[in-house]
Amino acid sequence: MTRIVSPRLAAYAGLAAVGLLAGLALGRVELIALAAPFALAAVAAAAPARDPQIEATLVLDRERALESEDVHATLELLSPRGSDRVEILLPLPSELRTTADNPRAVALAPGVPRTIELPIRCERWGAFAVGPLLLRARDRLGFHSWEARLGGRAPLRVYPSVETLHALLPPLDTQVFVGNQVSRAKGEGIEFADVREWRPGDRMRRINWRASARRGELWVNEQHPERNTDVVLFLDTFIDVGSGGRGTLDLTVRAATSLAHRYLQRKDRVGLVSFGGFLSWLLPASGALQLYRIVDSLLQMDIVLSFAAKGVDVLPPRTLPPKALVLALTPLLDPRSAAALLDLRARGFDLVVIEVSPVPFVHPGKDELAQLSYRVWRLSRESLRARYEQAGVPVVEWLDGVPLNVPLEEVAAFRRYARPARA
Amino acid sequence: MPAFAGLVVGIGLVGALLLAVVLVRNTDEFLPWALVCLGVAYTVSLFVHGSAVDTGAPLVAAGMLLCGELAAWSLDARHAIAAEREVVLRRALALAALTLAGLGAAAAVIAFAASSFGGGLGWTVLGAVAAVAVVGLAAQLVRRTA
Numbered sequence: 001m002t003r004i005v006s007p008r009l010a011a012y013a014g015l016a017a018v019g020l021l022a023g024l025a026l027g028r029v030e031l032i033a034l035a036a037p038f039a040l041a042a043v044a045a046a047a048p049a050r051d052p053q054i055e056a057t058l059v060l061d062r063e064r065a066l067e068s069e070d071v072h073a074t075l076e077l078l079s080p081r082g083s084d085r086v087e088i089l090l091p092l093p094s095e096l097r098t099t100a101d102n103p104r105a106v107a108l109a110p111g112v113p114r115t116i117e118l119p120i121r122c123e124r125w126g127a128f129a130v131g132p133l134l135l136r137a138r139d140r141l142g143f144h145s146w147e148a149r150l151g152g153r154a155p156l157r158v159y160p161s162v163e164t165l166h167a168l169l170p171p172l173d174t175q176v177f178v179g180n181q182v183s184r185a186k187g188e189g190i191e192f193a194d195v196r197e198w199r200p201g202d203r204m205r206r207i208n209w210r211a212s213a214r215r216g217e218l219w220v221n222e223q224h225p226e227r228n229t230d231v232v233l234f235l236d237t238f239i240d241v242g243s244g245g246r247g248t249l250d251l252t253v254r255a256a257t258s259l260a261h262r263y264l265q266r267k268d269r270v271g272l273v274s275f276g277g278f279l280s281w282l283l284p285a286s287g288a289l290q291l292y293r294i295v296d297s298l299l300q301m302d303i304v305l306s307f308a309a310k311g312v313d314v315l316p317p318r319t320l321p322p323k324a325l326v327l328a329l330t331p332l333l334d335p336r337s338a339a340a341l342l343d344l345r346a347r348g349f350d351l352v353v354i355e356v357s358p359v360p361f362v363h364p365g366k367d368e369l370a371q372l373s374y375r376v377w378r379l380s381r382e383s384l385r386a387r388y389e390q391a392g393v394p395v396v397e398w399l400d401g402v403p404l405n406v407p408l409e410e411v412a413a414f415r416r417y418a419r420p421a422r423a
Numbered sequence: 424m425p426a427f428a429g430l431v432v433g434i435g436l437v438g439a440l441l442l443a444v445v446l447v448r449n450t451d452e453f454l455p456w457a458l459v460c461l462g463v464a465y466t467v468s469l470f471v472h473g474s475a476v477d478t479g480a481p482l483v484a485a486g487m488l489l490c491g492e493l494a495a496w497s498l499d500a501r502h503a504i505a506a507e508r509e510v511v512l513r514r515a516l517a518l519a520a521l522t523l524a525g526l527g528a529a530a531a532v533i534a535f536a537a538s539s540f541g542g543g544l545g546w547t548v549l550g551a552v553a554a555v556a557v558v559g560l561a562a563q564l565v566r567r568t569a
Contacts, residue, residue, distance in 0.1 A: 030469055031469075034465065034483065037525025037528055038484075038488060085510050105510045
């Protein structure tokens, strides 16, 4: 521990010296008497200064939590020599908050461990390292103090809360594995699709007896098979616009978590592409493990400033499987991501753009020029949206505070009436 | 005499003002100077009242030490650290003990001065050596805390 001596100690010694010298010089014993308590305090404070040798451990009751949940931190302190006053501060990032006293001052008895419980409220998602503890032990009158960082770091992952989604966007094409999505193709399944004439090899249970009796020959039912789909969440992480803890990146991560959770529940394969200054991806896969992979990857997502020109060519081919639905979550602010999405559409991907609107976080200035700039900026965004729509890409604006169901429903409505033309 | 009274009050007010600055601005740089001002005001008043030994000096000394310690405690409390009752109690008891010990030391000095056996060159030399030792201690402490 680092020892710090209070400047008060030197000041008292100085006052005592001045008093003694003045008393001797002026021949007044009262000045000696005036100096005596300060000399006594300086000598008494200098004598028993011993390092309390505090040991501390910091343990969290779990490493993973959801937003708005409480995690309990247990601090255990032990000092073989004891300490009259130990000030403890557990530094917490702004996303975590404690309702208990932090910092606090406690007394430690010699050799007796002291346990302190500290409830931590997880207010926002993120990957954090809680600790180390900042400790400052003082002697009884505060003449000496010892400071140290103890207790190590305890990892804590706070997952974003998942929004309930009533309906998901069905991809235009399904994959070959069994899932919950009714395929447009005909085959073995539950959903009735059509009737056709019997062919050798058809199973008897598929015969539609009513249709056969009406037409005088055997007709069989056809069904739509239930298949899984591939969904790639394409996150634009070039720029974050926000204020007061909320922002486009925050909304993007929340939406991606909800979508990944819901699609994986349907046995679909979900992949992730973080397209920004730092490029990262997860190949499409299904299952609970993939959900953890995706959420862990989302927690570490951050804005990395980069001027490098990037296109979709930099992505490994398997990241974007054929017939996959590419769900892009973007604030439509960086031309690189805007161009990459148009490139994806040109390559035939089933693309949907959910525009995480930065508009609520941008305030037009008060002067005329600033307001004009704001209007031009809004118009340029409209123009970009029009370019996507011309390419047959549904673009919906998602505003902060609006449930994610709303833009998804808008996309579904768009796709009901405007489907991409096929060659 | 009224002129000296004004001087004493003036120096005392400067000391009080410095103390107020220390407490309001949470800076401990002026704390020794506030105590020095109070000490100077007391010294001036001693000379105004004549050559008789002031038997109230131990109380003034203990009061000044208490003033300094309470100001330092206030400065320590500026960080809004929630302290346990035991922690506060321990410091209060230590402060009371220090003040009483200081009062005792100052009273002992006055008592020694009033006693008959304290005359001669030897005592003067002893006093000078003690003063030099305290100055040396102060210099060493200043060097360590700097």
